[in-house]
Amino acid sequence: MSWTNVCEVSHVKEEFPFSGTVGGKEIGIYLVDGEYYALEDVCPHAYALLSQGFVEDGKVECPLHEAVFDIKTGQCLREPGGRDLKRYPLRVVENRIQITLIEE
Ligand code: FES
Structure with missing residues (x-):
């Protein structure tokens, strides 16, 4: 499994997710x-970056x-999302967040 650095842990806040391209x-x-989670960032409904949305209570x-x-879980809880989000395995190595693009 190949891991790619995405960002430092300090770049991710509960209310302010990090958005990056891998x-x-x-x-x-x-x-x-x-805990840290990696999700596809483009909304399945149309083009919007979910990381720029409102985050509250998980x-x-x-x-x-x-x-x-x-x-x-990536589960779509309210339409018009259309489907659940893809999730990616994530690990933290020396304060760096790494993901692999194999979908969970
Ligand atoms: S683009 Fe996300 S709900 Fe429409």
């Missing part, structure tokens, strides 16, 4: 209850049409 894919990195709301997703 292997041509836009990825959002979130912090919930002390959920992110799309800034464009207000679909809601569970950050830990």
